Amino acid sequence: MSDCGRWESQYVNYMDGSLDEKRLNDMRRHVEGCSHCKDMLERLGGLLKAAGELSAVEPKRDLEDRILARVAEARATARPSWASRLYEVVILRPLHSEVTVIVAACVSVLTMLGMFVYTLVTQPEFAPHASELLSEASSRVGGGPVLCAIVAGAIFLGLDLMGLAAAPLLLKRARGQKEVHGC
Amino acid sequence: MKYRELSDEELIYCYASGEVRAFDIIVSRYTQRLFRFSVRLLGDAQTAEDVVQEAFLRVHMHAGRYKYGVAKFSTWLYRISRNLCIEELRKQKRRKAREAEIDAAQEIVHEPDTESLGAEFDAMLRKALEALPEEQRTVFVLRDMEHMTYEEIAKVTRARVGTVKSRLNRARNALAEELGPYVGRRRK
Numbered sequence: 001m002s003d004c005g006r007w008e009s010q011y012v013n014y015m016d017g018s019l020d021e022k023r024l025n026d027m028r029r030h031v032e033g034c035s036h037c038k039d040m041l042e043r044l045g046g047l048l049k050a051a052g053e054l055s056a057v058e059p060k061r062d063l064e065d066r067i068l069a070r071v072a073e074a075r076a077t078a079r080p081s082w083a084s085r086l087y088e089v090v091i092l093r094p095l096h097s098e099v100t101v102i103v104a105a106c107v108s109v110l111t112m113l114g115m116f117v118y119t120l121v122t123q124p125e126f127a128p129h130a131s132e133l134l135s136e137a138s139s140r141v142g143g144g145p146v147l148c149a150i151v152a153g154a155i156f157l158g159l160d161l162m163g164l165a166a167a168p169l170l171l172k173r174a175r176g177q178k179e180v181h182g183c
Numbered sequence: 184m185k186y187r188e189l190s191d192e193e194l195i196y197c198y199a200s201g202e203v204r205a206f207d208i209i210v211s212r213y214t215q216r217l218f219r220f221s222v223r224l225l226g227d228a229q230t231a232e233d234v235v236q237e238a239f240l241r242v243h244m245h246a247g248r249y250k251y252g253v254a255k256f257s258t259w260l261y262r263i264s265r266n267l268c269i270e271e272l273r274k275q276k277r278r279k280a281r282e283a284e285i286d287a288a289q290e291i292v293h294e295p296d297t298e299s300l301g302a303e304f305d306a307m308l309r310k311a312l313e314a315l316p317e318e319q320r321t322v323f324v325l326r327d328m329e330h331m332t333y334e335e336i337a338k339v340t341r342a343r344v345g346t347v348k349s350r351l352n353r354a355r356n357a358l359a360e361e362l363g364p365y366v367g368r369r370r371k
Binding site: 008009011012013040043044046047048050051052054057058059060063064066067068070071074075 | 203206207210211214215218219222228231232235236239240243244304305308309323327328348349351352355356358359360362363
């Protein structure tokens with residue numbers, strides 16, 4: 001009995017069977033000679049059995065219907081604040097849509113490409129080397145400098161898109177979300 | 184789509200994405216379990232039903248915030264319910280302080296279920312359970328009645344596994360002491 005305090009804290013592990021062999025043997029030896037611990041362990045065994053058999057209290061039958069009705073009502077009357085709507089439209093939806101990311105990337109790359117070509121054609125002094133290259137390419141391949149710039153730009157655009165197509169997948173992986181099919 | 188084949192986590196993701204019917208499956212899966220859990224913490228069926236309704240309402244409101252892959256949906260749901268039960272217990276405590284005469288109302292009141300609550304030992308166990316501090320009661324209910332793992336209980340209660348075990352130990356010892364020889368006799 002004198003040693004009981006030490007073993008009482010181990011009842012959970014003893015009943016779970018998670019004590020290591022040495023402790024288990026020590027405890028068994030103690031329990032064999034200790035009527036208090038023996039009695040407590042017997043009571044605990046009975047308690048767990050009783051807890052498992054405790055008759056289930058059932059909710060009223062219409063509880064599920066009431067929950068669904070209440071949630072449907074909340075859904076119908078919900079008016080999100082302008083801030084949450086803005087967050088939804090500007091941040092959440094684009095993040096969940098691969099198409100949005102690709103379209104945004106295409107628009108930005110095409111805009112840059114257009115500005116680049118426009119600058120080369122109208123103001124060659126800003127980028128003399130690029131303008132020379134463009135003139136040389138157009139004389140070798142044929143077609144005007146604008147056409148050559150567009151072809152070169154399209155190649156870069158293709159490479160960019162290949163990289164950007166992976167972005168949403170990486171994004172989803174980073175968010176720890178797996179695909180839910182058909183949802 | 185066959186929603187019933189989806190996991191809880193997939194269902195809540197679907198619901199957050201606008202699939203309203205996914206919520207019906209979640210409700211049908213968890214209503215009884217949450218009710219049993221709440222009634223054992225609160226000791227009152229009517230209040231437990233209110234808590235379950237409120238818990239699902241909060242799931243609906245915060246479905247978009249559920250962190251997929253970080254915690255199990257059931258852990259999240261039990262945590263919401265537990266917090267609501269604690270809130271309710273605090274309210275009850277304040278009410279009791281004001282109205283000492285409602286002590287008698289501590290018995291579980293639920294007309295359709297009076298028959299199932301008849302067994303003497305069940306009533307004793309319920310009463311002893313109600314007398315435990317909330318933290319110990321929660322751990323006992325989750326482990327010995329809902330059969331959750333220590334790790335899951337630790338997440339629901341936001342405590343360490345060691346703390347969970349020590350609370351469980353104290354709860355079991357207190358109940359075994361309280362129910363005393365009745366438990367031993369019943370076992371035989």
